Amino acid sequence: MAYNTNTVTEPAVHEGDSVPRVLSARARRREQSPALLYKGYPLRFLIPALSVLLIFFFIPTVMNLAYAFTNWSAYSTTIRFNGFDNFVTLFRDxxxxxxxxxxxxxxxxxxxxxxxxxxxxxxxxxxxxxxxxxxxxxxxxxxxxxxxxxxxxxxxxxxxxxxxxxxxxxxxxxxxxxxxxxxxxxxxxxxxxxxxxxxxxxxxxxxxxxxxxxxxxxxxxxxxxxxxxxxxxxxxxxxxxxxxxxxxxxxxxxxxxxxxxxxxxxxxxxxxxxxxxxxxxxxxxxxxxxxxxxxxxxxxxxxxxxxxxxxxxxxxxxxxxxxx
The missing domain is CATH 1.10.3720.10 (MetI-like)
Structure with missing residues (x-):
């Protein structure tokens, strides 16, 4: 039987099927080879969202973690690592x-x-x-x-x-x-x-x-x-x-x-x-x-x-x- 390159209709309706399945040839190939779903071409649509998360969440979170262990302030000309001094000061007072x-x-x-x-x-x-x-x-x-x-x-x-x-x-x-x-x-x-x-x-x-x-x-x-x-x-x-x-x-x-x-x-x-x-x-x-x-x-x-x-x-x- 000849199949259209775009759409295929199964000629036979199996017992228990209410309607024939209509599948595109591309969808049929995906069912036969699930690996095609992971080719990477849909992942580019995640780039804008991942960029926003990276710039406005992950990087500030990491920087916040780092600055918590420094002497960063408006009264210090340099930023130096001071360990847990900030935590100790906040707990003491x-x-x-x-x-x-x-x-x-x-x-x-x-x-x-x-x-x-x-x-x-x-x-x-x-x-x-x-x-x-x-x-x-x-x-x-x-x-x-x-x-x-x-x-x-x-x-x-x-x-x-x-x-x-x-x-x-x-x-x-x-x-x-x-x-x-x-x-x-x-x-x-x-x-x-x-x-x-x-x-x-x-x-x-x-x-x-x-x-x-x-x-x-x-x-x-x-x-x-x-x-x-x-x-x-x-x-x-x-x-x-x-x-x-x-x-x-x-x-x-x-x-x-x-x-x-x-x-x-x-x-x-x-x-x-x-x-x-x-x-x-x-x-x-x-x-x-x-x-x-x-x-x-x-x-x-x-x-x-x-x-x-x-x-x-x-x-x-x-x-x-x-x-x-």
């Missing part, structure tokens, strides 16, 4: 341990607020009504807003003579002067709540997507068996949201460890350094000309994120596999 503690506490609080708000919104807005669709859009608006803008707006609302105290004064009939951002204990909680509020729309969408993947027949069977709405959520919906929890918890916890904008706009690390996360210290130290110390802290942050990311994602994936 307590700055490193304090900022590490603040960053971890801040990240955990953000993860709690962001996922708590997002899950609550997803449950209340699960039904596809016109009002719920409009509400979803409104709650997603903060996600696409600038983080600095969100921080400055909330800073204006929460200051002593801000909008919140004025509203409370009107409602209570007396002057209210609460320093919402002036407590050494609760300010970090307030700032973390603002961070969680900004990103709760993203968590809401992920949880909504997870809720939509639940088989309606399973829910209907539970209702027939007499399950209450509360039991329906905690016994069926909540366990089946494990993949959504894996994504949301990992992104919120690890992403907030790289936070900067909202803390800088609201408190600038005050009061008394109780909200000074690592990135804020890096920015401030670099601005003071202490470049090697700032690179040391960024290296410590990188290692901290890696040490938290690997076991966290492993645990969440393992939990997900057990449930599903």
């Amino acid at each position: 307590g700055t490193l341990l304090r900022d590490l503690r603040v960053t971890i506490v801040y990240a955990v609080l953000v993860a709690i607020f962001q996922n708590g708000f997002g899950l609550a919104l997803a449950v209340f807005l699960e039904r596809d009504t016109r009002l719920n669709r409009f509400a979803r859009v409104m709650f997603f608006v903060p996600v696409i807003m600038s983080a600095l803008a969100v921080g400055y707006i909330w800073q204006a609302v929460l200051k002593t003579d801000g909008a919140l105290n004025q509203i409370l004064s009107v409602l209570c009939g007396r002057d209210i002067h609460v320093e919402w951002l002036g407590s050494t204990t609760w300010t970090i909680v307030v700032v973390a709540a603002i961070h969680g509020w900004k990103w709760m729309g993203l968590a809401m969408l992920v949880f909504l997507a997870g809720l939509k993947t639940i088989d309606p027949d399973v829910l209907e069977a539970a209702r027939i068996d007499g399950a209450s709405p509360w039991q329906l959520f905690w016994r069926i919906k909540f366990p089946l949201l494990a993949p959504a929890f894996t994504f949301n918890v990992a992104t919120s916890l690890l992403g907030s460890m790289n936070g900067f904008d909202i803390v800088q706009a609201t408190t600038e690390g005050a009061p008394g350094g109780t909200t000074e996360i690592i990135n804020l210290f890096i920015w401030r130290t670099f601005g003071q000309g202490l470049y090697s110390q700032s690179t040391t802290m960024s290296l410590v942050l990188f290692l901290l994120v890696m040490l938290m990311a690997i076991p966290l994602i492993w645990y969440l994936r393992r939990r997900e596999a057990k449930i599903l």
Whole structure:
């Protein structure tokens, strides 16, 4: 039988085949010789992406690792290797341990607020009504807003003579002067709540997507068996949201460890350094000309994120596999 050089149609339909297969001659040759797929001609399309990664990620990361062990600063005319002096200095004055503690506490609080708000919104807005669709859009608006803008707006609302105290004064009939951002204990909680509020729309969408993947027949069977709405959520919906929890918890916890904008706009690390996360210290130290110390802290942050990311994602994936 003669075959066209471009397209070949098998003349016979084997038992069990619904339609004849139509394969180009080139695709047939690839099936016969998989090695042709690795000739190298598709790899050139990776060059732009690899170049961007090389220039803006790999090279700066390697340079950051190297500069962390030098005396690089605006006050030194030469750059010399000084070993672990930067690490020793940061540990001795307590700055490193304090900022590490603040960053971890801040990240955990953000993860709690962001996922708590997002899950609550997803449950209340699960039904596809016109009002719920409009509400979803409104709650997603903060996600696409600038983080600095969100921080400055909330800073204006929460200051002593801000909008919140004025509203409370009107409602209570007396002057209210609460320093919402002036407590050494609760300010970090307030700032973390603002961070969680900004990103709760993203968590809401992920949880909504997870809720939509639940088989309606399973829910209907539970209702027939007499399950209450509360039991329906905690016994069926909540366990089946494990993949959504894996994504949301990992992104919120690890992403907030790289936070900067909202803390800088609201408190600038005050009061008394109780909200000074690592990135804020890096920015401030670099601005003071202490470049090697700032690179040391960024290296410590990188290692901290890696040490938290690997076991966290492993645990969440393992939990997900057990449930599903």
